[in-house]
Amino acid sequence: MPPCIRPSNVSSSLTSCPSVSSISAIRPRSLPQPAQATREFSQSSSRQVTLRRRKFYQWLNGPGRSLKQPLPNSTNYLGAYDQYGNLVRADPRWLAKQKREGKGAKEAAETDGAKKEDEVLPEGQEADDMDMAARRLEKEEDVLNKKKDDDESDQLPPETVEDLRPFPSNRFFRSQPVLSEDLREAIYKAMTDPHRPMSLPAASVHFGVSNERIGAVYRLKHMEKEWIAQGKTLAIPYRKAVMDMLPKTPHVGDSNKRPIPHEPINDLIVHPATRQQLFVPVAESRQFTRVDAGKAFDNDLLPADDRIPHPEMVHVERDTISGMPSSERLERAKERLISQMKEKSEKEEAAKQAEKAALTKVAGRRWDFVIQDVSVESVGKDGRDYRGVGWRYGLPHEDRKKGVVKIPTSVDA
Amino acid sequence: MRKKGRFHSLKKLRPRQDWSRWSLYSISQLKPPITSPKTFFQQKWTAKSLTRAYHGEQIREKVWKRMFKRNLPAVVSMDYKYLARNDGSEQAAGRGAGAEGPKAPKNPPMTPYMQMTYYPIERRLDSAIFRSLFASSARQARQFCVHGLVKVNGKKMVYPGYMLNPGDLFQVEPSSVMYATGAPKTRSSTARRIAKEKSTARADEWNEKSKVNPPTTELIQSTNREEPTAAELKTHMQSLMKDVEDVLNEDVSAKDKQKFRGLRQQIRKSISLWKTANPETISTLDSQFDFLKNAIRARSAELEATTPTTTDAESTTLMSSEDQQKLKQAFEKLKLETEHTSEWNKRNAAAPYATPWRPRDYMSAFAFIPRYLEVNQNICAAVYLRHPVARPGLAEVPTPFHLETGQLAFNWYLRRR
Numbered sequence: 001m002p003p004c005i006r007p008s009n010v011s012s013s014l015t016s017c018p019s020v021s022s023i024s025a026i027r028p029r030s031l032p033q034p035a036q037a038t039r040e041f042s043q044s045s046s047r048q049v050t051l052r053r054r055k056f057y058q059w060l061n062g063p064g065r066s067l068k069q070p071l072p073n074s075t076n077y078l079g080a081y082d083q084y085g086n087l088v089r090a091d092p093r094w095l096a097k098q099k100r101e102g103k104g105a106k107e108a109a110e111t112d113g114a115k116k117e118d119e120v121l122p123e124g125q126e127a128d129d130m131d132m133a134a135r136r137l138e139k140e141e142d143v144l145n146k147k148k149d150d151d152e153s154d155q156l157p158p159e160t161v162e163d164l165r166p167f168p169s170n171r172f173f174r175s176q177p178v179l180s181e182d183l184r185e186a187i188y189k190a191m192t193d194p195h196r197p198m199s200l201p202a203a204s205v206h207f208g209v210s211n212e213r214i215g216a217v218y219r220l221k222h223m224e225k226e227w228i229a230q231g232k233t234l235a236i237p238y239r240k241a242v243m244d245m246l247p248k249t250p251h252v253g254d255s256n257k258r259p260i261p262h263e264p265i266n267d268l269i270v271h272p273a274t275r276q277q278l279f280v281p282v283a284e285s286r287q288f289t290r291v292d293a294g295k296a297f298d299n300d301l302l303p304a305d306d307r308i309p310h311p312e313m314v315h316v317e318r319d320t321i322s323g324m325p326s327s328e329r330l331e332r333a334k335e336r337l338i339s340q341m342k343e344k345s346e347k348e349e350a351a352k353q354a355e356k357a358a359l360t361k362v363a364g365r366r367w368d369f370v371i372q373d374v375s376v377e378s379v380g381k382d383g384r385d386y387r388g389v390g391w392r393y394g395l396p397h398e399d400r401k402k403g404v405v406k407i408p409t410s411v412d413a
Numbered sequence: 414m415r416k417k418g419r420f421h422s423l424k425k426l427r428p429r430q431d432w433s434r435w436s437l438y439s440i441s442q443l444k445p446p447i448t449s450p451k452t453f454f455q456q457k458w459t460a461k462s463l464t465r466a467y468h469g470e471q472i473r474e475k476v477w478k479r480m481f482k483r484n485l486p487a488v489v490s491m492d493y494k495y496l497a498r499n500d501g502s503e504q505a506a507g508r509g510a511g512a513e514g515p516k517a518p519k520n521p522p523m524t525p526y527m528q529m530t531y532y533p534i535e536r537r538l539d540s541a542i543f544r545s546l547f548a549s550s551a552r553q554a555r556q557f558c559v560h561g562l563v564k565v566n567g568k569k570m571v572y573p574g575y576m577l578n579p580g581d582l583f584q585v586e587p588s589s590v591m592y593a594t595g596a597p598k599t600r601s602s603t604a605r606r607i608a609k610e611k612s613t614a615r616a617d618e619w620n621e622k623s624k625v626n627p628p629t630t631e632l633i634q635s636t637n638r639e640e641p642t643a644a645e646l647k648t649h650m651q652s653l654m655k656d657v658e659d660v661l662n663e664d665v666s667a668k669d670k671q672k673f674r675g676l677r678q679q680i681r682k683s684i685s686l687w688k689t690a691n692p693e694t695i696s697t698l699d700s701q702f703d704f705l706k707n708a709i710r711a712r713s714a715e716l717e718a719t720t721p722t723t724t725d726a727e728s729t730t731l732m733s734s735e736d737q738q739k740l741k742q743a744f745e746k747l748k749l750e751t752e753h754t755s756e757w758n759k760r761n762a763a764a765p766y767a768t769p770w771r772p773r774d775y776m777s778a779f780a781f782i783p784r785y786l787e788v789n790q791n792i793c794a795a796v797y798l799r800h801p802v803a804r805p806g807l808a809e810v811p812t813p814f815h816l817e818t819g820q821l822a823f824n825w826y827l828r829r830r
Contacts, residue, residue: 052423056438064437070777078441078778166781167813169443172525172806175781178788212579213787216796219582220789227792235587237758237770238594239790242546245772245780263784264490267804272484282505290501305496317497407572411565411581 070245074156077175079165089157164247175247179209179217179262181239182251187214188221201310208261211309266308273298312336427466428813430543431550432779445815460821464814468531469540471555472574480533481826485526487803522806527820532801532810535785538563538583539573544811545788545795546780547585548593549773557593562586577797584794588764595766596773654681783809 063085070076071087082088087095164174179187187207190198191214200218204211227234249262280296282288290303305314315336319329362369379388384395398404418425421435428439448456469477506512534540539554542563548554557563558573565575565583577583599608654677758769782788785802788795801809812819 050423056423056435059438059441060434064434064441067437067778068774070772070780075780076777077781078437166779167440167443167811169440169445169815170528170813172528172808172816173811174807176784178782184789210798212796212798215580216582216787216798219796220787220792220794223582223794224789224792233587234757234791235591235793236791238587238591238772238793241770241772241776242594242780242790245777246782266491266493267488267802268491269802270487270489287500287502288505293501303501304491308491308493308496310493313493314496317494321497407574407576408570409576410578411568411570411575413566413580413582 070241071156073244075159075164075175075245075247077164077166079168079174080159080163087156089160089163091157094156159247177247177249177262178243179213180248180250181243182253183207183249183259183262184217184221186251187217191218201312204265205310205313207259208263208265210263210265210267213263266310266313268304268308271298271301271307273301427463429470429550430467430540431552432773432776433550434775437775437778440813443813443815446818446821448817457821457825460814460818461825464531464812464818464822467813469534469537469551471539471552472534472537476574477534478826481530482533483827485529485532485803486800487524487526487529489521490804524803524805525808525816525819526803527816527823528808528812528814529801529803529810530819530823530826531812533576535783535801535810536576536797537573538565538570538575538577541577541583541786541795541797542585544783545786546594546782546790547590547793547795549776553593557585557589562589579797579799581797582794583797584792587793590793591770592765594772594776595770598765598767781811783811785809 063081063083066081066085066087067076067078080087080089090098161174164176165171166175167173187203187209190206191200191203198206200211200214203209204214207214209217224234249260252259274297276297278296282292290305294301294303305311308314312333316329316333319332324332358373360371362371374387374389376389379385379390383390384398385391399406421427421429421433421439423435426439426442428443429436446456446460451459465474465477472480504511535544539558540551542548542554542557543551548557555573558571558575561569561571563570563583563585565577565581567582570583599605761768764770783801785798785800786795787798803809814822
């Protein structure tokens, strides 16, 4: 069959469109038109530059252009730009400078008015409003200092909540700051200090970072040191690039200043039992406290004071309110800590003793027979629990059976 | 069987879990769902199909239905000061609903539970890898698992569907991460030609510069070394310090001496922290030292040529303002150079990504790390801290859709249609 000869696309678009010259003036330069020239024999139906594709490339070369490369010293999310591709928070002087450099050439000038409308940012609905505010203050201070130092207006103002939104239509998600490299290092150093190592909860309170994150930072940093000692290659260019793109919680190097809190550390998990609404008649004369409320929802539900990750902070605050001098407060805090540790160790000891007592020893001629009670129930629902009887007598594995999920549910650390 | 549509279609805009420009475009075009002409079933169907195209499209629908949970996790951050001051009875004060006064607490913002529909998917290993910015798409993250490039708690894990438990540490091969997140290599003939032209232009520039300023070229050479271990680093630093001391003993101008002293102090600090040092810092130190030495040599030669008798005042004036500025600039440039051409990010034809490494296009628009992960980018490892939660005004599951879309999708899976 002879190859089907088609009229070239360019000419067809020319014939179909009466006002080509004006359109091509508007149309961005980098439309993928040369592709048509190179693919003469393509049979695909989508060779024409459709309206959708044109819009797509218009967006990419217009508003989407500034998202292609990261902004230096700043995050670069979709939420920071208005629909014309202007950086909403940017200083006009900064924009002018960018223009001079020839980056955002056309769009900046024509939409100055539109920019002003968008500048009113809705405020509020933040969980950690306080530390965000603190951070912003800090940044503003920094900016002020810099201005005093070398009077340069090419600095971008710090990001607002709006600017940290990677998904503009989802108002309930924003890119939250991560720990900066210095802060991670400081946490690790504080915890491995040869003279006075910080305990995990203490580090958590001091740096304003949650307990789990402190533990994770320690593990990861430890691993990193091991890698360095082994001479493994680190992904340093990657780290630099990524950390430049993310919002960060800076480390306050000055030991007199308090560190900037990273996240709320006293998060209370919403217990499923508290999801329902409850009507409990209570006498007016009665003092109905959080403890009672917990009991009303669920018999074993503790009050919030005990369920938060740092109950010791509440105790210390109570002492402060009652007007104790700081030395006494410290003393009491120590006492509490010691009694807590004691309780814990006693519990462990008791558990060990109970385990020992459950074993019956029968002295033999050369060996002792140790007899352990096993319950039938301990085999569990599927009869495969290792605590049951069958496991040690050759219960077959199911890891090669058909139709059984082989994905492990946990991996031991 | 019906042919599957395009993964990225402009006809039907669907955001996908990747860093492509199509995804970015479709995210930018997202609107709240249109409700008026549609039945409730239709609304739910569209919402479900749109959200499922983003959240775990690689998971079969049946599998996802099994994972779906109607109980959505949430937390409330408590103020320890408030807890210490009040025992809870104040909530029943006044006429039974809390006393109203000037200090009455404001209503907290709404907890967006409905954006949490897909939180079980965030627990999967492949999506956690994607969320910690180790892969450029969820599909690629999945491939990394299957290809055995991922470890969980130090053990190889080939199942992308592994559900991470709180506290699990997962790590991805750094070279693969660099490949996934770096700009792709260009191999077309035009690209090669352009690169060649550029490199010749750069070489010409270099040659001109090196004629003017020979020390800098030496510096660049000095930075290209093999990768040292920590012990080597220490010895190297010690030798560096000794060098500095030797130079200090010779006669140099006061300003230079100050600089050297600064350098020596820095090295001392580094020796004490030698375990924390990395080859990068030492290479910058190295180049700093070389630069200073060369500068002094050059200047002393110059001075001897012009005026054999130099007083202290003259030397200080020579150092001041202009020279200092120059020195500062040179330092800045040096820093940049070392950053680019140091051992970590040099030109390497064997690497599967464009070298020197740079992030791929449009990465910055997608670069965020949710709070339930703690990531160390240096070793490309991360810890899954806890399950994602909703809190007042904030949902931790990264989803590009409007709250109403999320609500409709959640309603779809409640199975009361």
